[in-house]
Amino acid sequence: MRYFIEIAYDGQPYHGWQRQPQSISVQEVLEEALSTLLRVVIVVTGAGRTDAGVHAKQLYAHFDFSNLFTEKDLKNLQHRLNRFMPPSIAVNRIVPVTSEAHARFDAMxxxxxxxxxxxxxxxxxxxxxxxxxxxxxxxxxxxxxxxxxxxxxxxxxxxxxxxxxxxxxxxxxxxxxxxxxxxxxxxxxxxxxxxxxxxxxxxxxxxxxxxxxxxxxxxxxxxxxxxxxxxxxxxxxxxxxxxxxxxxxxxxxxx
Missing domain, CATH: 3.30.70.660 (Pseudouridine synthase I, catalytic domain, C-terminal subdomain)
Structure with a gap:
């Protein structure tokens, strides 16, 4: 099952959205939080790549997970993620999407x-x-x-x-x-x-x-x-x- 996750973040502590070999990124923090809470390796694909220091009031990313979450499950996951991640990143919602939906390529x-x-x-x-x-x-x-x-x-x-x-x-x-x-x-x-x-x-x-x-x-x-x-x-x-x-x-x- 594929899900879209909507986040907002202060870009100041991060070396941009995309994973970097020796620098902390928003993607890395989000992937590690999801992987820890869902107890399986989660890879997220973002709508785009913001540079180091750039902020986002709204950015979507998608990830795949075998379970079909109910609306209540997704609210609970959102709450747990927000407690788990640093203050500089907020999860605003998580929604199910069609299996072929793509956070980057489907953005209009x-x-x-x-x-x-x-x-x-x-x-x-x-x-x-x-x-x-x-x-x-x-x-x-x-x-x-x-x-x-x-x-x-x-x-x-x-x-x-x-x-x-x-x-x-x-x-x-x-x-x-x-x-x-x-x-x-x-x-x-x-x-x-x-x-x-x-x-x-x-x-x-x-x-x-x-x-x-x-x-x-x-x-x-x-x-x-x-x-x-x-x-x-x-x-x-x-x-x-x-x-x-x-x-x-x-x-x-x-x-």
């Missing part, structure tokens, strides 16, 4: 947020990027419009990545300004490695009047990472939502 839409604060605040140090320089948010929003649609975003991708295509369809990209805090929201069908942080870094260049908003078109067309801005720090980035087709939760006759 993903959303990220990037947080910036411009007044020194000791309580935000690990969860928002402190950026003192003045920013023109109107220009940043104008530039964000050039991101919309289905395009080749190789210019924002980490070098030497093993993807087959750099095409992504971005449906939302906008900045919100609230006093001394800025929030960037971006939604797409898929994202490349380091893509959101590279986009944010480039838009910060626009906000500082280093480049014009329309120059984003030339950067995208170049397909060159060196043409885009520096990556923004990881600790300001949050994976906020992953959406799936409803059919994978419909188990009637498809266990």
């Amino acid at each position: 839409v993903r959303s990220y947020e990037y947080k910036i604060h411009q007044a020194k605040n000791p309580f935000l140090n690990q969860h928002s990027y402190f950026f003192e320089k003045e920013l023109d948010v109107e220009r940043m929003n104008a530039a964000s419009q050039y991101l919309l649609g289905k395009q080749d975003f190789k210019c924002f991708s980490r070098s030497n990545t093993d993807v087959k295509t750099y095409l992504c369809e971005i449906t939302e990209a906008r900045w919100e300004h609230n006093n001394t805090e800025l929030l960037f929201t971006i939604t797409a069908d898929r994202f490349l490695r380091n893509m959101v942080r590279a986009v944010v870094g480039t838009l910060l260049d626009v906000g500082m009047h280093n480049i014009a908003p329309a120059h984003l078109k030339e950067i995208i067309a170049s397909r060159s990472r060196s043409e885009a801005g520096a990556s923004a720090p990881a600790h300001g980035l949050y994976l906020t939502a992953v959406k799936y087709p409803q059919k994978i939760f419909n188990l009637d006759g498809r266990r």
